[in-house]
Amino acid sequence: MLVVSLGGSLLYEGEKINKGYVEAVAPLLKGKAVVVGGGTLAKKYAEKARKETKNEFFADRAAIRATRINAAVVAAELGEKVCLSFDDAAFVASRGGTPVMGGMLEGLTTDAVSVLLAERLGAKRIVNLSKVAGIYDKDPSKKGARLFKKLAYAQLITLANKFDERKARTNFPFDLVACKLAARSKIRVDFADGRELAAVRSALSGKKAGTTVR
Numbered sequence: 183m184l185v186v187s188l189g190g191s192l193l194y195e196g197e198k199i200n201k202g203y204v205e206a207v208a209p210l211l212k213g214k215a216v217v218v219g220g221g222t223l224a225k226k227y228a229e230k231a232r233k234e235t236k237n238e239f240f241a242d243r244a245a246i247r248a249t250r251i252n253a254a255v256v257a258a259e260l261g262e263k264v265c266l267s268f269d270d271a272a273f274v275a276s277r278g279g280t281p282v283m284g285g286m287l288e289g290l291t292t293d294a295v296s297v298l299l300a301e302r303l304g305a306k307r308i309v310n311l312s313k314v315a316g317i318y319d320k321d322p323s324k325k326g327a328r329l330f331k332k333l334a335y336a337q338l339i340t341l342a343n344k345f346d347e348r349k350a351r352t353n354f355p356f357d358l359v360a361c362k363l364a365a366r367s368k369i370r371v372d373f374a375d376g377r378e379l380a381a382v383r384s385a386l387s388g389k390k391a392g393t394t395v396r
Contacts, residue, residue, distance in 0.1 A: 183275055184214045184386065185305045187296035189312035190221025190252045192376040197222060199255055208259040210382055215271060215281045215303060217296040218256050219312075224248035242288035249284030249292055257282040268302040275303055293360040300369050308369055309385045311376030312355060316392025317341065333395045335365035356395075364395065371395040 188211070193199055220227070224245040231237075231244035253264045260280050265271040271281035286295050293310065300308050317338065318327045330337075342358040356364075356371065364371050372391035374381045384390040 185300040185308045186214045186216045187310045188218045190219035194222045217283045217292050218253040219292040220245050220248040246285035253284035291357045293356050297360050297363040308371045310373045315375045316373040330393050338395050
């Protein structure tokens with residue numbers, strides 16, 4: 183089974199759910215295992231918790247709640263319920279369903295959750311969908327940012343080690359823990375721009391991705 187890490191920011195237009203996008207992307211996710219990120223909602227929740235508690239643990243916990251709200255939106259469109267454990271997801275998959283998850287544990291991003299889910303299901307490929315085409319040598323909004331077409335696990339780990347701050351909503355496109363987990367199980371990770379449905383279809387089919395890590 184293919185695992186998809188769906189960036190939560192893709193679900194939003196401003197601060198509201200983009201229903202048109204959810205309706206368009208859901209059929210493409212059918213039959214895959216999906217882990218949904220927090221996006222705008224997680225940023226809002228994490229910042230509020232961080233301000234009130236001055237504690238990163240509780241900022242993470244707030245962000246997890248946001249990911250599960252987003253996961254519920256996607257799950258509802260697919261006629262599913264949100265899975266709250268890896269074993270629950272494996273059970274849904276074994277019944278031919280589409281497992282949908284959000285965050286699982288403080289300190290772990292949904293990207294890391296997607297790799298752990300791939301390990302649990304025995305999947306050998308993950309498609310990471312976000313608002314960028316793939317992995318760049320620096321912030322893609324900066325002039326001259328270069329997109330990597332292919333990367334080895336060690337190269338991705340080096341980049342993640344440089345940019346991943348390990349704080350809710352401040353992470354590198356694929357965080358350090360996720361990178362190391364993918365490397366240990368040799369799980370291929372394809373990155374694509376989730377805003378472009380043609381790019382999503384291509385990445386899901388295994389034909390072409392913005393960046394491929396293997």
